[in-house]
Amino acid sequence: MSHTETLTIERLGHRGEGIATFDGKSVFVGLTLEGETVIAEIEGNRGRLIEIIDPSPERRPAPCPHFGSCGGCQLQHLGLETYGRFKRSLVVDALSRANVNANIADLVFAHGAGRRRATLHATRAAAGFMALRSHHIHDLDTCPILVPALAPAPEITRSVAAVAGPCDVGFTASDLGLDVAVRAKGARPTARLTEIARQFDLARLSLNGEPLILQRLPVVTMGPSSVPLPVSSFLQATAEAEEVLASLVLNAIRGARHVADLFCGMGPFALRIALKVPVFAADSDAPAIGALEAARRNTKGLKPIAAERRDLFREPLELFELNRFDAVVLDPPRAGAQAQVRTLAKSKVKTVIYVSCDPQSFARDAAILIAGGYRIGTVSPVDQFAYSSHVEIFAVFYRNEQRA
Template identity: 55%
Template sequence: MGRHGEAMGEVDGRPVYVPYALPGEVVEADISGSHALLRDIVTPSPERIDPFCPHFTRCGGCQIQQWQSETYRLWKRGLVATALKNQGIAAEVEPLIDAQGEGRRRATLHVKRTTEGVIAGFNAARSHDIHPLDHCPILVPALAPAFEIARRIGALIGDCDVAFTASETGLDVDVTTKRKPTPALAALVETERLGRLSVNREPLVTRIAPEVSAGTASVRLPAGSFLQATRAGEATLAMLVIENIGKAKYVADLFCGVGVFALRLAGKTRVFAADSDRAAIAALTEATRKASGLKPVEAKARDLFREPLVARELKDFDAVVFDPPRVGAEAQARQLAKSTVKAVIAVSCDPASFARDARLLIEGGYRLTRVTPVDQFAFTAHVEVVALFQRAAK
């Protein structure tokens, strides 16, 4: 199974990737370059199971529903091990933690007007066309009305993307469109009982401010802000981060977003938090001010890609946590490699960029002592990882 969730075969000595096939199967497929379109399964794998969603193979949201759990979990754990091996790093990877929970609390639906009416859904498999949906079984129950709401928005303003977040206080909806908002669009907040409706990340109407809890604190979400895909995923990642910092008394949380790690860490240690998203930093600062029983939290807006914390700025921290976007944190990892920080905890959503940053830290004198994969994007090829690096004694 390839790293994108496509079974890999060979034709004339070159690899061919077949979506929805499984290792060991004999299939008939139409080959085009390095990919193939599955036509028929001649000899199925004993590991093949029935997918739970009737839209599987037509909707592009999930790549793997047809593989039994045990083998799927080993493959996903192997994605992290392989990425490390490709960087020349030998490390024991812990068993995969299932963090799907009750489902994903975020979804972006594509909406289009057609001659037959307004449709809403995800991209079709290997296509930019929209596969219409009325329901998605991997979403939390609170997002069940999302498809109908998206169609109503499309009927008012035409083609658009509609991002939904199921916050703890209600649905947060952000519409990406080139059209100007209308009074009828604003009225949907009341008729659909939405928490907030934004257009191009600018709040239009707020009925109830969307909030999520982080430890003992509550964070008011900025429009369009990043949030982990599942509540279980966020809680699992945070648990691992807290375990790995040990008895650190001063921790830096870099690429902190709205502070879902920082606010939990502040329950036991002093925290410095930084992120380039000014709205997220403002939300974290407000949450810190309103919460009680926390250690001091200092939050600053800073572009850590262009202006990473350098070694002299890092010298006072006992531990550093970094959780960058998919591209990783190469510039920050280079500075950490020059630092004297005792423990570095890396959180990543991309095994390849994680492994690259891990190599930089190891070359700087760190030991990779723990690697834990986390699966909050179940049924896809995406996997999270939390890793502990400890400064080797001189």
């Protein structure tokens, strides 16, 4: 049974919610800041904000009219300095829990022009992101965190849902227009969906993984290459973040003659590395490897790229394979790269470059590398997921000379 109480917010949790103590237990209240006094309706360990009695001086007006109702953003009410400290603290806390000592740089902002990919949910009644702390969809008309090319996304999603019924619609802003991938249970190709693709001049419209209409092959520029996009392909959320991370990777491999890019995706790092040195690239995603190979064939001036489809969770590179390389780049999904890192920790690889999208799995893997004789350099948090509680991480690990 719920009840209303006056609370003092003591700190922010890792999801960006304010944490207060009531009756000896923690209560999580979204949309609040440290030091604020608020009135909240409490049910269990959750509190719904009703009123802010004493606001923090760090509070700022949200730039989006949907903030507080839409669940897509959690942090639009934070001032810039508080926001940067919070994102950095996600990395600090994760490394501390794993007993990893490292110098952690200030947050690198890489929002750029906005996110170039997004997935909206839809029924025949609404289209948008999920509502805050709800399983219902918050109906959107605009979203300021997306690149301008994705401005029509809510309208397109509504049009698709009117034909296909409840669905998820994935958008990617490619160099040649929008690549739209629809997931709708039981939906079948119809002339109306084709008409929608033409009405909005979509580069491609796919339904349940299969291209329905292709007006232009969607491509994205990655370093020196134009890369054809597979359906529902993965990209860094912002183009600026890709550039920032790639620059850090290239700086870290300077002097290396043999490089491996593991969990390489479509090659945002491999294609740039190949401007300098040969690279071995591996990923379990067959369409991504196919896109990388197509880009390699169509790009002049690259050193050799040996691309291989390989499940690095089940079949990590063995020692005899790893020891060929001076540097290894890792860019795994949220689960991290534990199996591969365990083998790396026993290897002679001099430099390990780690790009992570999850502080907890990164901290776990960092501890393994350090226990294996690596030294961790400065850790850089990179923010491409504006106003969310997610953060990207870049770090370099150096093999200690006595263990080389």
